Amino acid sequence: MGRQAHRPTIKDVAALAGVSTAAVSKAVNRSGRISEETRRRVLAAADELGWSPSSAASALKNARTRTVALIVRRETDVLGSDPHFTELIDGVESELAPRGYGLLLHLTGAAGTGETEAYRRFAQEGRVDGFLLTESRIGDPRFALLRELGKPAVLLGKAACTDPVEQVVLPEPHAGVTGTVEHLVRLGHRRIAYVSGPDDRVHSAFRAAAFHEALAAAGLTAEVFPGDFTEHGAVRATEQLLARTPRPTAAVYANDSMAVCGMSTAQRLGVRVPQDLSVIGYDDLPLSRWVHPRLTTVDQCVKDAGASAARRLLQLCGEELPDRPLARAPRLVVRESTATAPPPD
Structure with missing residues (x-):
């Protein structure tokens, strides 16, 4: 034969x-x-x-997989200790789960090793219908990649480039930063430090720029200390700012987790909060209401923002859903971690 x-x-x-x-x-x-x-x-x-x-x-x-992917550049231990992502995923799932969609969460590590390969693999193997993106970076390569792959994608937050994938941006995204500076100035603070997130994150850079602009409007300047959104970064930055002479009377942190670490570090070094140092965070996560003193922070509607991004992605995936207004602008929530500035040293 x-x-x-x-x-x-x-x-x-x-x-x-x-x-x-x-x-x-x-x-x-x-x-x-x-x-x-x-x-x-x-x-x-x-x-x-x-x-x-x-x-x-x-x-x-x-075929439709009824699954969307969220690929995150984080180590597993850092992600687990950051309540921001818990709130974000809660909001995402509030839109996905009722419609029978699942969320595929993939961590690449802080260096992003294998990030591009993960996007390509999930898209080309038909494992997901679309992608949710967070934390846009300066020179972010994901936008061109996703246009090449031809999959629906939504970025939660603002991009630095003019031709990204679709974005979900909260109204007046820097309103919380401006309100933070205005609150501290009203309390009499003139030496205000800022503990930032990673330099390559777009929202971190925009937030730091808004902070400088608000201080400049009040006739003040600030020293920025890199915190990288991590516990270790917050401890290191707090130790550095408290070693300054004269010492800042207020410190603003780029997220609540760093602010809580900052308060703990200050108290360990014998600096009272808020009598000697006022502290403000960003996110208004549940932990901000349970620490002592309770944390003054910016509520940026993390859960609602996650829901808005997920809803828009579902629409791009072909689901017929009515539009909803985006979550409201970030706002300052004043609690006990801020007080009138102490007398000059």
């Missing part, structure tokens, strides 16, 4: 056309970003070999 002729495969088409198998898939499915010249070359190779994609495989690949 004669040997059966070899049936052409996608790898054969890719080899003949001089492209990757991913490019062949994009060409025949008309998905993702690919040049017309490459598409014509692929289709000509497929025609020459008599190859066509399996209709069953194509249907499976293009």
